[in-house]
Amino acid sequence: MRSFVLLLALVVAFVASRPSERQNLHGAQVLRVVPRVDTQLHYLQGLHKLNQYDFWSEPKAIGHPVDIMATAFQLPSLRMVMDHLNIKYQVMIPNVAKLVREDYQARAKAPKAMDWTSYHDYDEITAWLDELATNNPGLCKVSDVGTSYEGRTMKVLTLGTGAADNPGIFIDGGIHAREWISPATVTYIINELVNGASSTYSDLLAGVNFHFMPVINPDGYAYTFSNERLWRKTRSPQGACTGVDPNRNWDFHWNEGGASNNPCADTYCGPNAFSEIEMQVVRDQINTLPNLVSYISFHSYSQLWMYPWGWTSDLPEDWQELDSLAQDAVNALTAVHGTSYEIGSSTNTIYLASGGSDDWAKGAGNVKFSYTVELRDTGAFGFLLPAGQIIPTGEETFQGVLVVGNFVLSYTP
Ligand SMILES: [Zn+2]
Known part of the structure; x- marks a missing residue:
């Protein structure tokens, strides 16, 4: 539990708050993560509540994919946390800016x-x-x-x-x-x-x-x-x-x-x-x-x-x-x-x-x-x-x- 709290603190510290106005999408990606155990699911639900990332789909249950968009600035910390928690992810959309353009x-x-x-x-x-x-x-x-x-x-x-x-x-x-x-x-x-x-x-x-x-x-x-x-x-x-x-x-x-x-x-x-x-x-x-x-x-x-x-x-x-x-x-x-x-x-x-x-x-x-x-x-x-x-x-x-x-x-x- 302590490491879970520490990780949340880490995310809060490293990730800038989502801007409410125009986002810079250069380098932004959508990652798909799939929680496999309860702790991973609960972590993702906690992360969603923090409102730092744009969740394109919400954490619902073990085995259900969750799509998270992260800006170029946010990606390294998101990846680091996923690796640390052993949550598997794949890049669903490698270049969000290109699709928007x-x-x-x-x-x-x-x-x-x-x-x-x-x-x-x-x-x-x-x-x-x-x-x-x-x-x-x-x-x-x-x-x-x-x-x-x-x-x-x-x-x-x-x-x-x-x-x-x-x-x-x-x-x-x-x-x-x-x-x-x-x-x-x-x-x-x-x-x-x-x-x-x-x-x-x-x-x-x-x-x-x-x-x-x-x-x-x-x-x-x-x-x-x-x-x-x-x-x-x-x-x-x-x-x-x-x-x-x-x-x-x-x-x-x-x-x-x-x-x-x-x-x-x-x-x-x-x-x-x-x-x-x-x-x-x-x-x-x-x-x-x-x-x-x-x-x-x-x-x-x-x-x-x-x-x-x-x-x-x-x-x-x-x-x-x-x-x-x-x-x-x-x-x-x-x-x-x-x-x-x-x-x-x-x-x-x-x-x-x-x-x-x-x-x-x-x-x-x-x-x-x-x-x-x-x-x-x-x-x-x-x-x-x-x-x-x-x-x-x-x-x-x-x-x-x-x-x-x-x-x-x-x-x-
Ligand atoms: Zn809708």
């Missing part, structure tokens, strides 16, 4: 008009939603539903040709700013339903209303384009630091584990539940829209299709129904490109994380089939998934969403 260069060359061969910023996505509504008045409706902390208009796009109280599905993306594949996938799904083989979906769209918010953390997302590619949180001022983890901010067993009270931490739950205006806006939509049967929130990465709960390892009473629909959705997803997904409750699949949107949607918002989906990949690129993977990710995920859509179409409570 490639993302920005691809962006600079990309067309402003919406497509799925490049990533698009918040303004381009919202302009496209308006354009869809103008061009497809019988099918699409766009509503301005709120304003972000920095003043960006938040919009909901509703697709459906039937009654307003038809069973509904609410789909959001971009709650974590750096997970760019999430808004790209949500817009891909919208585009398929609107501009794809539309006659194929006419029964579905006559019987089910789809409500989409592709980017529910607009300020954070904009910041990843303008300043810091790996920013995760919102952009509200929180004392000496900035931003709240919007997926720890929901008022259902808020701050009951797997969230931080440190305003500088990436998993900061906020000064109170629903402190973030953007999450209030989404909450009000879920509360207002009639007859929602399913909620899907898209994240990356890890390839997981998860259902509640995230605040406890207990399962909801009806978990078998949620599990069965998830199995069907994942089977359809995997059939497209062979991409494998894990299925399970959030706590049992990744880790305890209270204050998540899916827990709230089910526990407080009364949306029965509530899911959090972690899209591609499993860590080769992590949050920096190349734009060339948007279309295959969209193709496979769309098939999973269609399964949920058709299930909702024929569902009777």
